[in-house]
Amino acid sequence: MTNKFEEKTIATTQIFNGKIINLQLDEVTLPNGETSKREIIRHPGGVGIIAVTDENKILFVEQYRKPLDKSLVEIPAGKLEPDEKPEVTAKRELEEETGYTTDKLELVTSFYTSPGFADELLYIYYTDKLVPIKEKMALDEDEFVELVELTLEEAEALMIENKIHDAKTVYAITYLQHLLKK
Template sequence: MKKFEEKTISSETLYKGKIINLQVDEVELPDGNTSKRELIKHPGAVAVIALTDEGKIVMVEQYRKALEKSIIEIPAGKLEAGEEPSVTAKRELEEETGYGCKQLDHIISFYTSPGFADELVHIYFAKGLYVLENAKAADEDEFVELIEITIEEAIQLMKKQRIYDAKTAYAIQYLQLQAGQGGK
């Protein structure tokens, strides 16, 4: 038995969407009582820390309806069914930025909000960037602007809440740590 395991008694799917599914599970708690859990099921996502030869972080600005504002982020996107995260990372880098890379290294994977969602984000570091002649087109409902900034500029944008999401904050801290340790 897993420590503090909550055994599912019943599960009801309330919504099936393009990106997420919403379900409510009735669970038996470790003490024998029951409770309900509202859960978001997500296919997972990738995000790419891409650094140019000039030391600029490749980012995109896009409108996020959930926040009702535009924010600046590292390139990212959801996994397609059966797709390996590294394939998704290369595709998203290409579609959102027009860059390809010579090397792609997995850095870490983490759950975004384990209290109610199973979304797992895989972070990759792209090296040896080059501009693609025939880059894949972005999704038809996705409008992004390419931005290349230094770590110092990124820190200032965080203070101004223009960079305001966990994956991008992680990317900036990762790059700061790498710079402090002689780079990677």
């Protein structure tokens, strides 16, 4: 792959620096020599965990998502902390959100969530070696989740009902469907 369509940054203006994201406005030179503006969200990245119990139940959490004004059922997930390795984040989020831990996390893939306007890179991990932890870890002070354990068929039904409706969780279900075909 070449950078034949590269856009050169002329100037960057910081618009907002927040707890989760930063927003900047870049003025760029386009490949044809014209200029344009690009709104860019900077995000530290995150993880999602496909966690399957000994009973072949998939661990999900139900959580209210304010941008959508509704609750979704999602795989456990969270934001990378500064200088934190993704597998450390994955284990921490699994423990905080589900009450389980693991010593076996397998990196499945990583992908950019919305490359048209954000640089967030999401890492997806898989584990089927879960161990309940004795004392559940505290969630973030502004985080409210409920553990949901579903079979693959139940999760597929929630996708049809748009109760599972985010890309990382749909990817997780598709991944598990693929594993079953092997």
